[in-house]
Amino acid sequence: MKQVYITGSSLICALGNDKFQSIQTAKQIHNNNYKNFFQDNHDGFNFFKIKQVFKNEKEKFYTLLENSISQAIIDANLSKEEQKELHIFIGSTSMSISINEEQSQLYYNNQSTKMLSEVGYGNIGGFVENIIGSKYKATILQTACTSTANSLAYAKELIQANKIKRALIVGIELFNKSTYKGFESLMLLSKDGIYKPFDKQSDGLILGEACSTIILDSVQNNEDYFAITATNTSFDNYSITGSNPTGETTYQSMKEALKKAKLTLKDLSCIKAHATGSENSNLSEAKAIDTLFKEYNETTDVVILKPFLGHTLGTCGTAEIVLLCEFIKEGFIPKTLNYQNGYEDIAFEPLLENKILNNATVLFQFIGFGGSNTTLIISNKG
């Protein structure tokens, strides 16, 4: 089977304005300075914001999108001709709703006669096509928090089937009132501002902004590469906003991905859990991992990244993959921030000390509203 390599990537998030700055900031965050790091965030909200200033929401959205894509293209060292061959996938939950919020605010305050700035999200694809000069029409995929993870899975399969040569997958999730207030009304947001998924004391999730890009290719461009070895997507029909408490779908998705990769748990360096911090999602996923460990009669380390980034919704696929790959390039996988006590009937604890390594095989798990479960196995073990 043809290998599919990550040849370029970028990450703009609360940690920094590129992936190098982000990993340096992340390395300095510990349990005892977490509150100080977090206090520098969104105007009184519990929120992880990108620390750049823009004139308006439109400028913010399109500047960050362009910067993220440009950084990834430089990272992949693609020529202008090679960029034209990129098939574009865009994943997001809230897309450019922040731009329409700003416009409708003007409209309802009688400061504009225009109700909306944009109708539909297809024009975002046109913007990205123009930046890179791609010959191909962009595909925008919305599967909630698995949007970029599913985009990566599709792009990988299309490359393997020789349908496309290379792909650019970009996720963007920016602060908007609709999403924030929506999560607030669902009573899913943390009040105390200490993000602690999988902890018994977790009081909810904290949203975050990110714009992150991954470039996939059938040809590796340097020695320092990661490859996507297997993917799996499964559907949980339990509830539109919650996972089945049994964890069955998540367990099956992880098991199927391991089977496709011809790996067992002992081959993994860790599982990167979705770990949102909401009680239903925490318990369901913890149960799924617990069941997997019992089934294989083996364990592996469980890594949680959202306390570094916030929950970046549809972008968490690309954002968390880039962040963990950068940690691995730095020689370790990070311990779980803010974790103190686990659930009574769950046998494992997430990683409590940094784990030193240079090569890793990681199972990334993502779960979204609407029942989507996506698993990707990514490795730099050659």
Place this chain on the structure above:
Amino acid sequence: MYICATFNATFKNNTTKEYKQLLKKVTDKQFRRVSKFNTMAIYGALMCLHNKNYDTNLNIYTASEYGCMEELNKVLMQVSKEDEIVMPFDFLNINGNNVGFLISEALDTIGNNFYITAEDVSFEKAFELAYFDISIDKINEALIGAVDESLDYIENINSMIKNIDNKEIYDGTSWFYLSKKNTNALAKVQIVESFTSLEELNSFLDTITYDNLSLNLFAKKQKENLHIDHKKIISQNQDFFGTYSAMYIHTLLNYNGKLLHISLDEVNRAYIFFFTK
């Protein structure tokens, strides 16, 4: 791969209540606080698979150019006021992908579902992904939908969308059931292909024969530059909605023989759908 069922309906801006009345006629299930967009989608999907012996593992691909606009406008109005609360169902309704969950609930399916948009060719992209998934044996069956609301209530709407003939905008819900099985098949899907220029497209058109031809609105504008037999172009429904190409293919499938549909986007990238009956 075969098209085993289709459904298409357009309405002149029905209310959510009117769609719920239609829904009641095809299902006993209750869908409370569901938006107009989602109700239109569930109705179309149920009508398409009505009395069909479908695989519960089928994937659902919902395409839309504009998405859940009525509900989005409602939420935008709420958040424009400082103290207004966004109700949970209003928030869930503006998340486009939730439509897939609701359809799977209506149909009792357990396959994956995806919400896809791609300026001017959202339905074409959704069909392309479903065709790919079946062709690599990931799934055996797919349900592909094209759903868009009428946007006539938005001032100067045609300055924001690609309604290039300034047609009246309708509600539209159009669905296709694809299967590897040819039981009660309406047509065989022979080719689904995309091209990046008119030159590439014309090279392909020089190699293919067909009995009936359908063109989307951009392709119609370019018909003098396409290597096509103009006499074979079929007449189409004049209603317009965001993902209207699905309706055009639905009409094309009423004809016999070798059937070709061509969609172009604004910069002449092409999507070809070739069926035989």
